Structure formats: C-alpha cells, structure tokens
Amino acid sequence: MPIEFNEKHQLFHLYNGKITYMIQLVHGKYVAHLYWGRRVHVLQPSNILPFKGRAFSPANEPADPQFSLDTLPQEYPAYGNGDFRTPAYQLQSPDGSTVTEFVYDSYEIIRGKPFLQGLPMAYVEEDEEADTLVITLVDSILGIGLNLYYTIYRDFDVITRSVTFENLGSKEVDILKCMSMSVDFHNSTWDWLHLQGTWARERHIERRPLTHGVQAISSSRGASSHQQNPFFALLSKGATEERGDVYGISLIYSGNFQASIEVDPFETSRVSVGINPFNFSWRLKPREIFQTPEALMVFSPEGMGGMSRTFHKMIRNRVCRGVYRDQTRPILINNWEATYFQFTENKLKEIANAAKGLGIEMFVLDDGWFGHRDNDKSSLGDWFVNRKKLPHGLQGLAGYLNGKGMNFGLWVEPEMISPDSELYRRHPDWCLHVPGRSRTLSRNQLVLDLSREEVCEWLIDTLTSLFQSASISYVKWDMNRNMTEAGSAALPPERQLETAHRYMLGLYRILEVLTSRFPEILFESCSGGGGRFDLGMLYYMPQTWTSDDTDAVERLKIQYGTSLVFPAVTMGAHVSDVPNHQAGRVTPIKMRCHVAMAANLGFELNIDKLSREEKELVRQEIQFYQQIKDIVQFGNLYRLIAPFEGMDTAWMYVDDNQGQAVVFYYKILATPNPPFLRMKLRGLNPEMKYKQHDDDRVFYGDELLKIGLTLPLIKKDYFSRIFYFKSC
Template identity: 30%
Template structure:
C-alpha cells in the first residue's frame, strides 16, 4: 500500500482517524471533526530535524525498532537469536461499521500481525494484536504490547497504587520528559497496581479538561507505561508480562494480547467514567443483569469467622431476613477440617461435624425466608495441611526443588494439571448440582510465587486456566451468580467481569476508607458491580468506630450488603441496618442505572457523589465530611447533570442524629426543602451544611415540572 488511505472510526463524542499505507498510524483520537479527511495526512506531515534519522518515522500501532522507533517497541522476540527486529508491512485492511482489522506481515521474519480496533457508540475504544508464527522453528515472544498514541498536550497522569485494605488510591504526576511505568508481577490483577491510568491536559479534573483513560483487561502480570519521546510524541503501552521462556510459538501458532480498553473525553473524568460505565452495562455485563435488582447481601465472615453452628446460622438468617436482606452467604469455615486459616483448603467436602444434618436444612431455611443462598469457595488454593495435598503434592503450582513462601498460610493449585482442574470443577459442580446455591463468593487470597508447570514458567497459562474454570462452571450452571474476591480488590478487571457479576471491592469495611476506595474504583466501574457492605460499628480492619448513618450512606452507592452477626447486634443497630437497607432498595433502580458524578468541592475535606437518572427526572447526592472542614463555612454544593430548564424539588432525606445540635442553625433548605432549576443547581448550587468529621448527609432531587 504505497498511497495512504485515511480511515475513520466514530463514536458519539469521539473519533479515531488513521492513515494506512505501508503501515497504520493514528492521526487523531479526540473530539469528532467533520468533513473530508483526505488532506489530513498532508496537514500533519512532520518536519525532519537535523541530527536525527533522515526520514520521518511513523509511530505505528506496534512501534518497531527495525523501522527506527527508539522508544519501547510493540514486539520483542527472536528465533534462536534471529528475526529479532521485525518490520511489518500492512497488506490488508477491513472495516465493518465501528471495527477495523489490519493485517501486516514481515515475510523475512515469518511473522504476521493482526491488529483489531473498535470504537463503539459509548466512545470506548478497544485494541488488541494477534501475532502468528509462519516459519517451522519456534518464535520466542518476550513482549507483545498494545500501543496507542497521546497528543503532546497530554501533560499529566492520574495513576493507581494501593495495598490490601487500601485499594484504588490515585496519585497525580506531570508527564514531561521520560515517562511513567508500573509493573505487577503478583500473578493476579493485584491490590497494588490496578491495571488502569488516565492521561490528560494539565490540571484536568472531574468536570474539565481532555482526558484519555486506559484499562487493561488482564487478570495476571502486566506492565503499563507512558513514554514521552525526545521529539515530544507520547505513547501509552499496556501488555502482559511474560515470564522467561513462557511463550514460544510453533509454526502456525498465534498469541493474542488481552484487550486494551480506552476512552477519550473532552469533559474531564466524569465524561470518561460515563463512557466506561455505559460500555460495561451494555457490552460486558450479562444481557439480563439489569432486569434483576442486585440482592442485598449478608455475608457471615465478620460475624462468625470459622465458628459454624447450623442452628445459630439459621437464627442469623432469620434476623437477616427481618432486616430486609435478600441473599445470605456462608463464608469460609463450612468444609471438612476448616477451623482456621492454616488447614483444609482444597478439601471441598462438607464438614459433617459442624453440619451433621448437611447443608440442606440451612439452605431450605434461607429460601423459606425469601432469600437466595450463597456459599464461599477458594478453588485455586490449597493448604499443605490438607487431605488433598497429602494425596496430590504434585498439584502445587511451584518449581521443584524450591520452597516458596506461603501467603495467608496457603499455596496455589496448578490449574494446568488436568486432573487438578477436573477435581476442582467436580467439587464445585457437586455443590451447585446438589443444593439450591444461587451465588458463589469466589475468593483468591494470595499472590503467586514461582508459577511453574512441569518446571517451566506458566503465569500466563495459569490465568487462562482460571478463566477456563470459571467459564466451565458458568456453562454448567448459567443461573448461578459469581462474585470475584481476591482478599478484597486483588482481582478486579473487565476480563473477570465478563465472567462474574460483582466484585468484592475491599476487605476493608471502614466507611472512611471506603469513601476513597469506592471513589477510585468508580472511574471505571458502575456502582452495581461494586460490593459495598455495612460493617459492624467497630471496624475489624482499622479498629475505628463509625455511626450507622455514616456506614449506611457510604455503602449506599454500590451493591449493598451487610457484614456482621445480626444476632449479636443491639436493637438500635438493627433498626439502623433496616433503615439503610430500605433506603438502598428505594434508590436502587436509580443508583444502578443512572449517571454517576464525582462532584467538585470547595473544600478537600468533603467528598460529594451524585447519581442522576438517565432521563434527568431525579437525582440523589451524598455529601461526606471526611475530615474537619477547613473554614467555618464550606461554600456550596453544585449538582451537575440535571436538565438546565427543569425545576427540581430539593430535600434532605438523611442526616446525622446530631445534625441540628452541632450548630446554631443549619441552612434553611435542609429544614424546608426548596425548588430550584437544574441550571441553578449546577451553576450556583446549595449552601453546604455544617458537619462533624466522618459523617454524611443525603439529598434527593425530583423534577416537578415534567
């Protein structure tokens, strides 16, 4: 292809323009531009400065060292030391509506590269590559990265960091020279490095600035990087990290990268989130997901831990149902020999000492009370103190001759061992076939060290086999819903979400910490997949104490549940749980279908979250006071997303018990309500109430002129 052809992919609020000749280069990814693009190649032809290569070198969708691109290449590999610098020539292009397929080849190196791009109506761009070996000898792949360009004006990054019970923390940094790189080698998506980042124009915020958001849909080791070349061009790369010797393609074999999801927004981070949320709801979640309200959970873990007594658990279920719970889940401790976290993982047989009459009486009781029943499993894990390990020590995911460290007193099962895989499926299938189990909490409580299969590195295949196990369970039991839990938020990504229905966001139920954790997760995930529970007043992970009001309002903006023993709670506390469960149910249709807005504040001590109905007929707004306010008065709350010309009735619907006792008077609207236009709400807003630290209020808006 000697002449360049200009192609377009168009979303609703974004556009991708490519020039295709001997290679493909993205000319523009941003706001839609009308008109003929045939002159775009000429308009954007770069000058060539002295002191460099004599010809311009395009930044293709897979940058090539052999072409003269000195930044991180898209492919690194070799054939026993040969064919290590391939240069691909584009030889075939197909476009079908919003999808492009680009086939390139290096005949000398014996390699073919297929690039797939799509841009949907929700403005989410997807890209992946498939590399095929066409020669008789093996091709060793060291790296295969997805690459997308960024414009020179993308001068700032928002990236993620975290740890167990402190996930989804964000940090800002300038993007000037050099760049940024994060690596995750923990064998799962990880608490530390959630595989996403955002680039944008300097000082972008929730409402303003151009942003380009990226999410890498892979549940194992990954690398994200953003590079600034010395000529000012910028690229973003996302790739799976392959362990040494892990990927060797025989003749005719192919390797496909995970999908890189990306979205451009001209309206700040909220605009980007709306794109991702809409895409998740329309294309990733099961088609019937939205038709069923997300059931309110009670999970037994923080209530009873390993202390299981069927009669007591049935009483827990009775009191849970009375509070409005819709799904009752028995967590860890129900299977043979499981009296603590040091033994029995892998022995997926009911502990008849704890359950002498079996699980059926408990499940029947739960169902009679009108609730679904769920059960906890950790299928990928094994304790050495288990019958399974004593019978099959060879099922360990490990490298012979090395003693790897434990994590949570456990090890990982080699899912690439067909007998181990079949055993795990058979045990899951047994329980799901024998009992009326509607839900699995699928846990994964440790990081992976030395992922070896038959002595060779096997991190990639272990992740693929995890997908295969979940897929097989789903195929056999399509009506069973699955939660992805990995010691909380350790395995959260779009590829997992294709197979599951809910994430356990964090093992930390501390409402103050959850305000930050849930906000960080909200950039890429809608609230209905975000497990958010009301814990006990005394938080098990931080030892803090919070009021039921603060805990309840914090858990409201997600898939709500409770995590405690209702039998031991005071009547006052139980009434509080009932209140916030009922409040969540009343707002659930709005919360799980509307647009989420992270609202800018005049004081960093506040965090404000709003959900506005798609038809803009109603909204709910939470103001959380995270710390002492900076000033005696805290400015205004401005509520975006409403119809400017419509009139709304504004009312305070939940506040702390001492709301009116801590000041001479609160703003008049908190007592009497008021009627305001959508334009006033977004432009001028409401006077902020005065709140104690670690409290919150909830505001409802209803359109009254429709």
C-alpha cells in the same frame, strides 16, 4: 459504516458521532498513528505528519532521508531497526536474533466484532453496533503474520484494540513481549493518572505530570493486584471532573500486566499496555496463533467524569454478561466478621433470622464450612461439607433460609490448595512449584496450577457437584494470595515462562464453563478484597468485593478511586461492626450505611450487637435503599467533592431520564466555626423542577446546578446525609 479507507491518502478513518481515530500507511508499508480524539471530518496527512531528519535517528528509506522510524508515530512499533523508543512487541527467531521487520500486507473491515478465543472481551449483541478494522502486517523472513484489531462502537465513545501473532512459517518463534495496544501522541503536555494502593487501601488516585523518559505501572504477582490497577489515563493540563480532554485505557485482563508511557526529547508520548513482559515468553509453533488481551480505550472531552461515565456505560452493557447484568443486586449479609471460623448451624440461623427482620434478602456463608477448616491452615481443595458445623449440610441450611424467604450464598476459594488437605496429599504436584525449590506459603496456602488441563477439569467437576448440591443463588469466589514459584510440572523447560498466562487462560476457561452452567447464580469475584478488580473478572462475574477494608472513612477513598473506571453496580460494599476490624475506627451506623448504599449494599456484622435504635435505623435505611438502588446501580455518576482534598466527600447518581437523582454527602471531622458549604449538583435537567423527598422543597434544575444546595453547619464528626430528588 464508521470505518473508511481513503485510497488516495492511504488513510483509515474510524469514527462515530463523537470520536475519530485515524491511521495512515506511510511509504505503503509503515502503519502510522495520526489522530485520536474529538470527531473530525477530514485530515490532511501532510499537515499531521511532517518529517525531519534528526541526529542519531537512522534513515529507514533511502529515497526519503527525512524519514526515520525513530520519529514516526507508530501504531505497533518494534525495536531493532531504527526506533529506539519503547517497543510494543519483541520476537526471537530460532537463530537467537530479535530483529523483525513487519510491513503492511492487507486490511479487512468487518461488520460487528470477532470473539477473542479464550479471553474476556468487550462484546456486541448485534453486528450493527460496531465495526472492526483488521490491519495485517507480515515479516516475510520470520514467516509471522501480525494482525492489529480495532473495533469502534456506534453508541459508545470507545475503541478496543488487540493483536494476534500467527506463525505462517515452518519454524518456532518465541514471543518475548506483546502489548495489546500502543499509541504515539504528538505532544507530552499531559498529566498521568493511575490507581495505586495495597491490601485494604486499594485504588487511591495518583496524578502527576509526565516527565522525560519512561514511567510505568505493572504487576508481576500473577494477578492484576491491589498495588496497581490495569488502568491509566492521560489528562490535559488543568483537566477537572467535567472539563478537559481525558484519555482512559483499561486492560481486559486479570494477570500480570504492564502499562508504560515514554516521553522522548521531541515531546511525543508513547503509551502502551499489555501482558507484563517480565518473566514472560510464549513459544509459537507453526500454524499457531497467539491472542493478546484486549484494551478498552475511552476518549472524553468532558473531563474525568465524562471518561468515567463512558467506562461505566460500556462495562455495564458490553463487558458484564449474564442474567444479572441488568438486574439490581440483592441486599445480603455475610457471616465472616460476625463469626470468622467459629460458627454453628444454629448461630448462622440466628444471624439470618435477625437479618430477615431488617429487610435483608440473602445470607452468605463465608469461609470455614468445608473439610476440617477451623482456621486458615487447612482444607482448601477439600470442597465437602464439615458436618460437625453443618449437620444438615448446605442443602439443609439453604432449605431453612429459603423457607424464611431468603436466598443462600456461599464462599469458595477454588484456586488455592492447603498443604494440610486431602487434595494435596493425593496430588502434591498440582500446585505451582519448581522442583527442588521450597514452596513458599502465603496465608498457609499454595496456588493450584491452572495451566494444567487435568487440574482445571477436576475443579470444574468438583464445583459443578458443589453448586448442584444445594439451592445456591450467589457465589463469592475468593483468591487470597499471589503467585510464587510460578512454574508448572506439566510444561517443558522452554515453556516455563508461559505458566502465569496459561494459568489465566485456565481460570478463564473454568469461569466460562461454570457461569454458563449456572446462569442463575450471581458470582462475585474477590481477591483479598480488591486485588483482582479488573475488566477480565467482570466479564465472568458482574460484581467484585471492593476491599476487605469496610471502614466507612477509608471506603470513601477506595470507592471514589474505584469509580474512575468501575460502575457502582460492580462494587460490593458492606456495613461492618465497630471498632472497625481493619482500621479500629468507630463510626456511626448511619454513616456506615450511607457509604455502603453508594454501591451494592450488604452487611457483615453481628446484628445482635446493635442497639434497638440502631436496628430500627438499619431497617429504615434498607427500605430507603430499595427506593434508590436502581438509580445508584444503573445511574450516571457525578463526583462532586473528592475525599483526598479535605474533610468533605460528595457524589451523586442521576437516572438516564434526568428525572431522579440521589446525592451522597459525607463529613469526616467537624471544623470549629466553619464556613457554609454550597454544593453545586451536576447532571440534572436545568428546565425541570425537582422535589426533595424528605422536606418537600422544590427546586428548578438550574438552581441546583448553578447555585447549589446550601448545607447546614455541621458540628459532629462522621456525619452523612443522602438527598433524593424526583422531578415534579
């Protein structure tokens, strides 16, 4: 069993073949963090936790004047009784005070992994895959139980953490802050890496040294956001793609979050992540339980690449679910950038027919098919077909496509409501709002109040009827604005700050019902592109529209940064028209294909605008992608050259058997009189021979690993090439 308790040293040891996580009970009641990292067999607690009295640090144990909570590395710290650093939680009692004293009560070791009620999570398929430690603490004055959950997997170098608060008393208590995890590292010599951006420029990598004090990332937008992703990593100094210790933490949640790191004067680092405490509280009634979202924690001694490959394997196998989890994804065409709102049934059929001739497998109908929606000013909430555009309805269009051997997909934006809609005229109070305050519009729309049960039930019933109305194989679930006036007409005044989290719980309930009812539908999440690219959404929908920016050059940075956490199979990537609709750039069709082929290939353009030569190139690239998409979507990623550092970008995928590899190389702008570029590959078997598919050259694996591929001098902008190797 990979969890043991040493009674003598009061030591919990969680371990598998590669990692160890250790916790110690100090003075029989304080839960202290000892170690997280490479697998070790024995620790002497006295060697790890020396104590020394510090000026202005209160002595919490009279019999031990050297001991203070202010310097103890804790697993789930509080504020108010001696620890002045960032707390993991804060509760408010009926008398208004926020002082708590949770002390150790008991522990339990569970085979497998319990489910989180109402929340997405990492899961197990067999109990033998993991063990879970539950440490229970109690504040006897408040009558609140605090349960710390730790799961360690047998086959993944991963630990998950979450927390529950249980009201065991007779009085209501308000939760003001509740992080999903907290870890005190014993040093501060780390670089901090996170993913920042904005709409059409998501998940760019930012790395900088830790500094004294608090540094944090967060979202208060009602979504995980384009601006910050609920992921961060600590990197040892000098850590690279393949070398150095890296700790990565990603929150399995799609709403408001906060991740913070505090470095104290004694060079310890306190790390935490969870629901953003800003504008949040939760009233916990007697006998009620509050469950925090889960944090997925990865340690890698093999640099950022090792961290990413662990995340990818875990996400593909134990976060994503459903029949599509292990299936390669269809190549689709979406009509949005080809037609926007202005389309007819005949025009859609023309696009589909041209796409079918190139080898595209699915047609996706985007915005504008419902209500009287000819622009973005109306009809969200009116999920019935616009018969002027589609006289034969969705069923007629889907039947036509199926007859041509293509599947049919549909765009919806169910979480939104237009003021100009039949739904809003019937139920003007169904949107998030504060009585007496203006209702701020964004993209001419408001947000449905999914904290209300009747709204969720209406949406479930409406979408069930819609998805049953035609042969729908794919649904793109969009969400194109963030929350303002985040109040609910259905909640009393003391619960208004619960609205944003209750919204997420309502959304998760809707998604659980619909994805269970329609397992044959491939759901893709979207939020103005990548504004909700997080593990919470991937639990229900196994892929996400990576960004509304489809420019091949910008996508190099977006897809590279996204790959820090998320595998290629979760990334939707489309070949679009030029000049690009977001950046205005003109890039060759070949480069656009090659960038999109590094993820889930799709198209979003007017095929009729392509020349005969371009159409033939697209047809050939689609045929080639069919050969390699198993490796791309389910292989192991090795990032070779970062797009943030120059004009070159490269990455590669290797299958689990090391028998096949696909290398993607891109050059943005040519350089006059350039040096030769020798690109060393990774992940191959040094003893194997590999044959290159397009020129029959044969290489030993160690030649490609140690000497590399020498690229020809390139005298053109926006150049790309794919190398495909098979063992021979």
